[in-house]
Amino acid sequence: MTKYDEYATKNRAGTGSSSGFDQPGQRCPGRATRPSGLPIQRHGGSDIDVSDFDVESETGSGLDESERADGHDITTSSATTWESVNDLDANSVTLNSFTGTSGPVFNPVEDTEAVQYFDKFFAPLTEDRNKEPKRCSPEHDQIYKFRPVFDHLNATWSQQYKLPCTISIDESIVGFKGRHNLVKYIRIKKHHQWGPKEYNLCDAKTGYCFRTLYHTSGMPTSVHGQPYKVCETLMSGLFERNHHLVVDNYYTSVPLCEEMLKKGVYVTGTVQANRKGLPQEMKHKLKQKGDIIACRKGGMLAINWMDRKQVRLLTTHASAKQVEVVRRRYGDTRTIPQVVQEYNAGMGGVNMSDQMTDAYAAEFRTVKCWKKVVFHLIDRTLTNAYICYKENSNKTGKPMTHHQFIIDVVESLIGDYKEPRSQVGRPSIGTPVSRKTDRHFLESIPDKKRKKCEVCASNRGDGNYKGTRITTWCKDCGVGLCRGDCFKKYHM
The missing domain is CATH 3.30.60 (Wheat Germ Agglutinin (Isolectin 2); domain 1)
Known part of the structure; x- marks a missing residue:
């Protein structure tokens, strides 16, 4: 333990400041600043909070521009500093009940022929390209070519299903290696690594894709960053229902947890150690498996836990109490924090939707990016339709497999249509032999x-x-x- 850590421990414990760094004007050697929330002794004897000063933390991430303008934090909360949580089992969270409904909604559809419906569906794709706004114009839209299909399916998905309490947001890749400004690269994705990048909001249990959003250059952002804006856009219309949103460390931040809690949405997710606003305890390196550090700030809980690797999480929904879970691979039980259990249970919704969609995807070669995206959206629509079929409480008997369901949908769209076959060669003169x-x-x-x-x-x-x-x-x-x-x- 360094002298600086001894100083912090004594001040938190209320034992006074007797180390060599409590004199006015002295600073701890080797450190740029003191952590936020630690009291500093003034000449007059009164304690002040270091958060009143405009200083930068040791990671180099200080107050942003909006905070410097008025001298205080832009997010208001009942608690302004992080407090250590000693009794993990007693640290329970009082949650509001989920006020929404869940499951498929079978709205009536207009009875039209499949050919007429698809002609109407794909009509914007075959328009004259001269009508498309120029690339340098303000009206330019990178997804202009498939915008009508994208908007139509997004609206249909949200109308035909009611999300349950636990939902998740994650990114996916539409496989395409051609030249297009929508193409991105994600190394950790296994099925596709190159292609247009999409953000999906899915049911954490069934994998139903409720809403999707494509990553484009110049997409809107906010003072809290682009990941926050992505979550806010996908969650529009779902606030004040006490949903539990599970995200990974690309999206999780202190402003996301605070702002979503104000809007009636609980958040749980892994977090990067260098995010703004985290307590210093989240940056400590743990050595022994099972070690845990918990800090609370109002309704937000930060967890630093050592498993095979060090895991850091933020949550406004779960607590840090230890729970026992059964490992299916080994058949034994182990003890983990409750927040880790909830994260593992809620983070797989988007991956489940991707697996079901890619299992029977319309894979074909094309140099047109919009064709890949359109047929990918149709594949995801088929997956959503199959999930609605399985979740239908009125069905009887054993449900069809995913493969059989797709075959039935295709055959119902084809109907009695048969493509005429042209016979090669001269026509027969005599009566054909019966054999x-x-x-x-x-x-x-x-x-x-x-x-x-x-x-x-x-x-x-x-x-x-x-x-x-x-x-x-x-x-x-x-x-x-x-x-x-x-x-x-x-x-x-």
Whole structure:
């Protein structure tokens, strides 16, 4: 423990400041600043909070521009400093009940022919390209080509399903390696790493994709950063229902937890150690597996926990109490914080939707990016339809598999339509032989009798066939035939 840590411990414990760094005007060597919330002794004897000063933390991330303008934090909260949590089991959280409903909503659809519907659906895609706004104009839209399809499906997905309490947000990649300004690269994605990047809001349990958003250059942002704006956009219309939103460390931040809590949304997620506003305890390196540090600020809880690797989480929904879980791979039990259990249970919604969509995706080669995106949206719509089918409480019997469901949808769209086949060659003059038009089958000759193969005998030409006689024949034709090529040649 350094002298600076001893100083912090004594001040928190109320034992006074007797170290060598409590004199006015002295600063701890090797440190740029003191952590926020620690009292500093003034000459007059009164304590002041270091947060009143405009200083930068040791990570180099100080107050942003909006905070410097008026001299105080832009987010208001009942607690302005982080407090250490000693009794983890007693640190329970009082939550408001979820006020929404969940499950599919089967709204009536207009009865139109599939061909007419798809003509209306794809009409904007075939418009004259000269109508598209120029790239340098203010009206330019990077997803202009498939914007009508995107807006229509986004509205339909949200109308046909009611999200439950726990939901998740994560990014996905539409596989495309061509040249387009929408193409991004994500290394950790396993199925596709190159292609247009989309942000999806999904049901954490079923994987239903409720809303999607594509990453474009110049997309709107906020004072809290672009990840915050993505979450705010995807959650529009879902506030004040006490949803539990689970995100990863790309989105999780102190402003996200605070602002979403004000809007009636609980947040749980892993967090990066260098995020603004985190307590200094989140930057401590733990060495022994199972070690945990918890800090609270109002309704927000920060957890620093050591598993196989160090894990840092922020939550406004769970507590730090220890719970026992069963590991399915090994069959034993282990103790983990409750916030880790809730994160593991709620973070897989987008990955589940991606797995179901990519299992039967319309993979084809094209140089047009919008074609990849449009057919990907149709694939995700089929996945959502299958989830609604499985969640339908009125269904009876064993549900269809995902593969059989897609086949039934395709066959219902095709209907009785059959593509006409053009016959090659000159038309036949005479009446076709019945053995070439009727359905015949190869059977065993009764009474264990044998016959010569009609095709093998005709190939000899002189009629003196002395080959092996066979035990199979065509009952309708009354001739012996070998299995395989002879039967096929005779009936062609």
